Amino acid sequence: MKNESNNLIASPSIRNLQILELLGRQRRAMTPAEIIDELKLPKPTVHRLLAYLEEQGFLAKNIDGKSYLPGARFREMAIGAMHASLSSLPSRNVLIWLNQQIGETCNLAVPDNDAMIYVDRVETQWPLRIALHIGSRVPLHATAAGKVTLSLLSEEAFERYLLTGDKQSFTNKTIVDTTMLREEIELVRVRGFATDQEELVDGMIAVAVPVMDARRNFCATLSFHAPTQRLSLEQGLIHLENLRQAAEKLGKFI
Incomplete structure (x- = not known):
């Protein structure tokens, strides 16, 4: 033996x-x-x-x-495993609870190289909603989830992203200037959360926090997004504590 x-x-x-x-x-x-x-x-x-x-x-x-x-196959395998873990019933219940507290679409996303991929979500019941489906791949610099991820990179990896990352402009509020993006990410590091104020989609705000696993390693982001017609960023930040509580609960299931 x-x-x-x-x-x-x-x-x-x-x-x-x-x-x-x-x-x-x-x-x-x-x-x-x-x-x-x-x-x-x-x-x-x-x-x-x-x-x-x-x-x-x-x-x-x-x-x-x-x-x-x-490589691509390793990332696909990791994302699939993460999706299976995060879509378990206890995790799903946390996402449902958060959706009920906020009343807006709540999302789980994981890093995928130079982007974020949505792996689970609970949609708002409001007829007016912004469609970002499970599997959607969104940029790091123009999303709240992506900014959280950038804030947790090593200094070397972050500087490399600033030099080589694709920083496309999606709206007139997208941060593409290197100096401004560096300042924005430093603010995220200090505050522990990130926002998107119409930087990816006109008329949409979002707030995101990190999800840390049982070993306190960063593994995903938890966020919500809403149309500005219904929720301003200032109003959205009122739900920050609920977002953090849900992220803490999720980390226990990963």
């Missing part, structure tokens, strides 16, 4: 998973040397596994051409 266990631990499949787990846990690009040092695996083995994982789409080379990031 002991030999079977050792063979399992040493198998390429387990080593592939160890590499993916490490990159997911570190939440940053890693060089082969860093991976070798962390996992204590032979250099030729790590290079062979990295090449295979890149070929299969689970890893991708970073912009520097040397380090590795999660």
Whole structure:
């Protein structure tokens, strides 16, 4: 039995998973040397596994051409797992409770490279609503959820985003200037929440907070959005405490 266990631990499949787990846990690009040092695996083995994982789409080379990031298949798998976790009955009940407190559409979103993806939501009962369906992919710089994510990046990753990220203008209120966006994200770090005041869609406001898992790692955002005809940003901020309470409850189920 002991030999079977050792063979399992040493198998390429387990080593592939160890590499993916490490990159997911570190939440940053890693060089082969860093991976070798962390996992204590032979250099030729790590290079062979990295090449295979890149070929299969689970890893991708970073912009520097040397380090590795999660690839498209890894992100899809992670988002699917997160969706399954967040869509469980206890999590769904928290989202329903928040919707009942605020009366507006409430959303769960997770980071996906340079964007956010909505993985669950409870819609408002009002006939006037703004349609951002589950699976919608929205930018980081123009959404409350995205700004929360940017605020929790390392300084190095955030500066890299400022230099290379796609910062398209969607309305005349979208923040695309690098200096202004840096100031906005610093404010989010201080306050612990982010807002969107008609920056993605004219006539829509949103407020978002982070969802931290049981280990206090950032894993998702919780937000609500509403048309300005019904709710101003100032009125929306009245619900901030409910939003934070719901995020705390959600973190216990992840």
